[in-house]
Amino acid sequence: MIRVAWRSLRSHKLRTVLTTVAILLGVAMISGTYVLTDQIDRGFREIFTDAYRGTDVTVTRKARFAGQLVGATEGLPQDMVEQVRAVDGVEQVYGYATGMGAVVVRGEVVQTGGAPTLFFSYSPNDLTPPDYVRGRPPEEPGEVAVIQKLATDERLQPGSPITVVTDDGAHEATVCGVFRFAAQSSLGGSILVHTTLSDAQRWFGMAGRISEIDVRAEAGVSAAGLAARIRAALPAYTEVKTGAQAAADQTRALSDAIGTFLRPVLLSFGGIAVFVGAFIIFNAFSMTVAQRRREFALLRALGASRSQVLWSITAEALVMGVLASTAGLFAGLGVAAAVNQVFRSGGFDIPHSGLVLQPRTIVIALVVGVVVTMLSAVAPALRATRVPPVAALQEGAELPRSRLTRLTPALAAVVAVLGALLIAGGMYGGGSTLVRLATTAAGALSVFVAVAIASRSFVGPLAAWLGWPLQKVSPVSGRLARDNSRRNPGRTALTAAALMIGLAVVVFVAVLAQGLKSSFIDSFDRTVRADYIIAGTNYMTIPSDTERRIESVPGVEAVVSLDAQQVEAKDGVTAVVWGIDPVAIGRVWSFDWISGDDAALAELGRRGAVIEEQTAASLGVKRGGIVRVTTVEGRRADLKVLGTYRDPMILNGITVGMAGYDALFPKSQTFMVVAKARPGVDVGATQRAIETAMASVPTAKVRSTDEYKESTVDLVNQLLTLVYGLLALSVVISLFGIVNTLVLAVYERTREIGLLRAIGMSRAQVRATVRYESVITSIIGALMGIVVGVVFAWVVTTRFAGQGIVFSIPGAQLAAFLLLAVVVGVVAAILPARRAARIDILAAIQYE
């Protein structure tokens, strides 16, 4: 039977290819995700293992929670190096300071595409042997060495001038050397800079302090034993690890970031693609079963059992699934390479080590591809088994209607209700985020299935309605297309449904993004009373003296620095603490109070706080209550809640006065400075004056509030574009589905087309007929997708109304999607329309 299946696949090459591609692309996305993330994983592991090769023990400041910016903690006292050196079994000790900043070359900030620019104090030592390819490590203040990739990209060499911008301000420096890190010319797009210890301490506000102490043990001393002895000798706020442990921890931190974000996100897009593919396979098998009705009847008449007929189709699905998944697996390698390329061109040079094809990847790709293909073929195969042997002798008899047809409305309703329950359960129920997300996703898939089932009953009228204008434009082609798309509503419905899925997700994302943008603008307009916003790119900090620099600009009435640090505000729950000047803030900021009022600001003092409503809700505190916050270094404070306000976009956390902030945090970490022009002054001229004042710090961008709003909206749009790119795959797959359906329809209508051609229909008219049918189908898919997507978005925005997303329909974008659907329809029709136009009239009218 496998051979029969193989023959059948080979004799319908085009159909086989189109159907296989439908599942192949989804599988490629999934296997590509695994290959990519495994490569990144291994790449980082190799780097960190290499970096800590010469280190037996590391000492750092113990962090209360993870996720801090590098150098956010106050680190360790410098003299702790001597304390460590005194421990028995220590051969060598090396202490260094580290921090984040930016590098400016020839007046331009060097962009990293989101990766950090990291500074390390460095002096030659045996633990981290120098890997200098040019020049030498920094020796004098003002000397820095840079990683090879930066030197290459920016054409830097020993002697080149460079500007370093840190929270402490801008510092002129000279390049003295070029190095590699752990034999890599680049570290995931990060920029690494070596400085002298004194410069690092000065630039990162760490006078007399260092960030990490690395230790080499004497020969024969175990790393673990030495770590224990060092731990015993040092205060409790230190964290002592073996070098291997430190390498593993750093790898895991990055792997976790990949595992909890990159991988699931990419996998869900792959999952959507596979789901769309399943629809197409189901449809393709339904169509071929109908087409091969007489063949099955003949088999049955010749004595084949039902199970043999069933097996012949299942075997075909099996062969197709294996082909598609194998091809998809290898295509996945291409996907991984392509994504790597995209990251690299975005300046985010992820380390990856060669080809990583784990057995797990192979198993998942094959299982997903084969199982999905076979499951999609089961229902059509079962229908084939019900073809009565007598059908072999009947001309044009219909395939026996599925027993379920009668139950279709009920089935659609049951699946829809199930989907709704799952979505409700996922959104309002308990459980971990992952479980809730999965439940919601399962609900969404059920809703898709329900709509697809139900759509066969409204596709007819919808097609008639959509075809009407086409018929007006083109009386023949339009009319025939309109009729053809209604001839087999089930088929049109499924073909359209495949497109619906991809577009529904696109629309869902578009509506959410629109909501996000509107609520951002709304909230911004409601609270911000300033004229200028000074902020870093990619949410990086700006120098702490920014406020002071702007204060002295003529025409500026008020300036407020918004500083922020993370704290633990409840067990395992982190929150952002914002530090503001409680007096000046009132001139640039209008709090949207829920409880309390502006008077609360005056009372902030050292132990008062006002809290954004979402944070208050998640911490379970109200006005008058107490929040106990713990800093990353372990400092504690009990803050009295003096009021709650709404600000989901900027001050979304706990806001304290500068006095309270300084008491908690050793470093300021300024994220934003807002300023207001004096009434009557030229707002534009003042902005230029502020820009001049900030000229030496190009990392800080000076924007008017309108420009700032725009740039934030742009950021959302960029993200949206990325998501659209990932969803394009699903749309492409559904395009293949339309092609498949049309090719078959054209084949089935060979005689009709021959007749039409014989009585004078032109090739162009034949092509138009196919094209119009395609467009009707794709518009139906788009309309269903838009409705479903908007409903999903409405449900989600309703659920999360408090978290700053309003429900807002982007009309122009939806119209654009509809237009896109028309394009999909036109493109999908190209091949089938050509086939239809080339039908040989004589052969068509003679064939019996």
Added chain:
Amino acid sequence: MSDDADVTIAPRPDPAPAACGAGTTIGLSDAVVQARGVEREYGQGDALVRALVGVDLDLERGAYTAIMGPSGSGKSTLMHILAGLDRPTAGSVRIDGEEITRLKERALTRLRRDKIGFIFQTFNLLPTLNAAENITLPLTIAGRRIDREWVGQLIETVELGDRLKHKPAELSGGQQQRVAVARALASRPAVLFADEPTGNLDSRTGEEVLGLLRRSCDELGQTIVMVTHDAHAAGHADRIVFLKDGAVAHDCGRLDRDEIYEVVKSLEDVG
């Protein structure tokens, strides 16, 4: 109209009734179809099939001509070539004065649309359109204004007034073929080609269709070319052209059924 075959003992190569000329009649004054030296070959080398070996034929405007011949005589091929559905290997065909064998695809389509009507043995109608829409289909394709009066007259002629809103699946075989006749007449073609129009019908409904074609010729002056192997059907024609081995064997005037059988039989015997 003598019956020579009865008195002939040895088979004669040319046992046609008196109304028949051997070979072909060309040089008619008002020929709407003119075929000269039409040859058609299929395949190559050993597999070469010569379907037509040189046909000269003129068909008079307003005449009802039947083309007969045994299987493989080339009658369908000839019709396809005359109708612009197939191209001859050699020779020329003029429809209404226009040389068609070298026309481009687009011009051929226009020719079929404007000058030619078709009735096939089966599958003449588009299943999604109702009877009325099928009738006006050629006009719609051509984007021509529909002449209500003419169409009304056609519908009356084919006696389908009460079935106009029915889809083909809801019509009997005879009704379907009558719709097909009306459709073929709708564009007032220069020539109407009918390929075994009664081949799929029982004798009574077949008679309806044949009568309809006859009336189209008599009342509307429609030129009709019908390919058939049914002697009864051919008996309705004004002229019968017999083909054998890809060439015209006899070109006869009106014959009755027995005479036709006679000719057909003689052609088969000789073969």
